[in-house]
Amino acid sequence: MSPVFRAACERLTMLYFELLIQGLIYGSMYAIIAVGLTLVYGLLRILHVAHAGLFALGGYMGLLITNSTGSLILGMPLAAAIVGVVGMAIYRLCYQPILDQPPYVALIASIGLFIAMEEMFRLIFGPFGLTYTNAPLQSVVQFAGIYLRAVDLAIVVGSLSLLGALSWLSQKTRIGLAWRATVDDPQIAESFGISVLNVRYLNFFIGSALAAVAGVFISLLSNLVEPTMGGVPSYKALAIIVLGGLGNVAGTLIASLVLGVVEAFGTIYIGDILDRDAIAFAFLIIVLMIRPEGLFARR
Amino acid sequence: MLRLESLSCGYGQMRAVHALDLEARTGRITALLGANGAGKSSTIMCIAGHVNVFEGRVFYKEAAITGWNPMQRVRAGIGLVPEGRRLFSSLSVRENLVIGGFCRAKDDTADGIDQVVQMFPRLGERFHQRAGSLSGGEQQMLAIGRALMSQPELLLIDELSLGLMPKAIDICYAVIADLKAKGMTIILVEQSTQRALEVADDVTVLESGAVVWRGSAREARESTEMIDASLGLTRNV
Numbered sequence: 376m377s378p379v380f381r382a383a384c385e386r387l388t389m390l391y392f393e394l395l396i397q398g399l400i401y402g403s404m405y406a407i408i409a410v411g412l413t414l415v416y417g418l419l420r421i422l423h424v425a426h427a428g429l430f431a432l433g434g435y436m437g438l439l440i441t442n443s444t445g446s447l448i449l450g451m452p453l454a455a456a457i458v459g460v461v462g463m464a465i466y467r468l469c470y471q472p473i474l475d476q477p478p479y480v481a482l483i484a485s486i487g488l489f490i491a492m493e494e495m496f497r498l499i500f501g502p503f504g505l506t507y508t509n510a511p512l513q514s515v516v517q518f519a520g521i522y523l524r525a526v527d528l529a530i531v532v533g534s535l536s537l538l539g540a541l542s543w544l545s546q547k548t549r550i551g552l553a554w555r556a557t558v559d560d561p562q563i564a565e566s567f568g569i570s571v572l573n574v575r576y577l578n579f580f581i582g583s584a585l586a587a588v589a590g591v592f593i594s595l596l597s598n599l600v601e602p603t604m605g606g607v608p609s610y611k612a613l614a615i616i617v618l619g620g621l622g623n624v625a626g627t628l629i630a631s632l633v634l635g636v637v638e639a640f641g642t643i644y645i646g647d648i649l650d651r652d653a654i655a656f657a658f659l660i661i662v663l664m665i666r667p668e669g670l671f672a673r674r
Numbered sequence: 675m676l677r678l679e680s681l682s683c684g685y686g687q688m689r690a691v692h693a694l695d696l697e698a699r700t701g702r703i704t705a706l707l708g709a710n711g712a713g714k715s716s717t718i719m720c721i722a723g724h725v726n727v728f729e730g731r732v733f734y735k736e737a738a739i740t741g742w743n744p745m746q747r748v749r750a751g752i753g754l755v756p757e758g759r760r761l762f763s764s765l766s767v768r769e770n771l772v773i774g775g776f777c778r779a780k781d782d783t784a785d786g787i788d789q790v791v792q793m794f795p796r797l798g799e800r801f802h803q804r805a806g807s808l809s810g811g812e813q814q815m816l817a818i819g820r821a822l823m824s825q826p827e828l829l830l831i832d833e834l835s836l837g838l839m840p841k842a843i844d845i846c847y848a849v850i851a852d853l854k855a856k857g858m859t860i861i862l863v864e865q866s867t868q869r870a871l872e873v874a875d876d877v878t879v880l881e882s883g884a885v886v887w888r889g890s891a892r893e894a895r896e897s898t899e900m901i902d903a904s905l906g907l908t909r910n911v
Binding site: 549552553555556558559560562563564565566567568569570 | 749
């Protein structure tokens with residue numbers, strides 16, 4: 376093999392590796408948004424569009440707390456906790472009263488709530504968005520031969536850690552067992568002493584807290600929080616949960632990572648024709664045309 | 675142990691059971707018989723706290739429990755084997771049993787599982803298998819075992835033999851007889867009159883949500899009227 380050819384191969388390998396890492400960064404962020412959404416769908420069969428509003432609220436809370444305290448370590452968990460509680464309140468005030476109505480009623484309520492949240496952000500925080508006064512995690516680090524920002528690594532490590540913790544909670548604890556039993560059959564779960572109401576609150580808390588963390592991550596990536604920031608990532612998340620098989624957490628995780636990687640490679644090869652978001656939606660439309668039930672639907 | 679007084683219950687505006695009086699005495703098996711739509715399952719689910727009470731009262735160990743929720747009832751000692759088993763199908767056999775014991779002390783779980791596995795050795799062989807992948811007979815064994823994990827004093831069993839192979843039915847009925855011998859109170863809903871009468875002490879037959887025959891199991895075995903009633907034929911008699 377000639378040295379020129381070898382050097383070209385090495386450059387291509389490095390490019391692909393870099394694209395793969397970029398894909399994993401976005402994919403893991405989509406995963407924590409979509410897993411929160413799929414948790415709600417799995418338990419209540421509601422397409423929780425207002426999840427997008429919680430994602431944006433997480434971004435705002437994280438930024439405001441970080442700006443006022445100077446600490447992201449304080450800002451992120453506090454934002455997650457606040458948004459988790461807001462998620463529980465949304466369940467109690469918005470969904471619980473209409474649970475016995477047809478599913479489209481909850482869907483319409485959720486869309487309305489999302490629009491109201493966007494307008495509320497516009498009124499309270501202004502239409503142009505906010506930025507970090509001193510954006511954290513912006514230093515450049517070298518990882519396996521490629522240069523990344525610290526925030527990129529934080530997103531992958533943070534997302535995978537959170538999803539690992541969620542998996543542990545679901546598979547290894549009594550709370551997780553109660554949650555899985557409630558997903559299977561809430562009426563019978565109640566017959567064995569499981570408080571279905573508490574399980575639903577916990578579900579909304581965790582799902583909403585994950586959305587908040589994703590909101591903080593994306594605000595760190597772009598150093599911007601704006602009222603409409605929930606839209607695109609959450610539309611992608613809605614498509615991802617269909618792609619992953621509705622209610623299937625593992626399928627959602629894989630679909631998120633695949634989408635992130637497809638986006639990253641797409642920006643190189645068809646980036647002149649379509650932008651990153653358009654590539655993602657084109658991919659999702661094509662896959663759903665071929666497999667409308669999703670890639671990992673339970674049969 | 676359990677007394678229903680003029681109980682009317684149902685779903686939404688629809689009444690499935692009308693002014694039902696029923697008593698399940700301690701240590702005895704009360705069979706609740708009748709054709710499809712007679713109100714048997716509604717009665718069982720009402721006792722378990724899942725069906726709305728329109729009128730009447732439910733007493734358990736002399737306490738009025740009409741307004742109690744399902745969780746309070748299971749904690750008080752009312753166990754349920756629902757129609758169609760309704761296992762947590764994505765969970766393993768072991769996990770289903772653990773959930774059965776949720777309302778009891780955590781330390782009792784391992785002992786409870788051991789006792790269920792002794793009762794149904796087949797479940798021990800399928801311990802880590804998903805409940806949804808078990809055969810019908812195994813699922814019914816698991817449904818009974820799951821209910822027993824809550825250490826009930828009153829066991830409600832809805833359609834024990836429905837859809838099972840004869841051998842599985844034999845195993846389940848042997849366990850029911852064993853539980854009765856140990857002093858457990860059982861309300862058994864069955865479409866198979868013959869099977870129910872093999873183990874029952876008292877029999878109540880429902881038709882269109884109302885009692886059409888009541889008596890001891892011995893009387894029931896000798897009564898053609900009761901056979902007609904259990905088949906939903908009283909209007910033609």
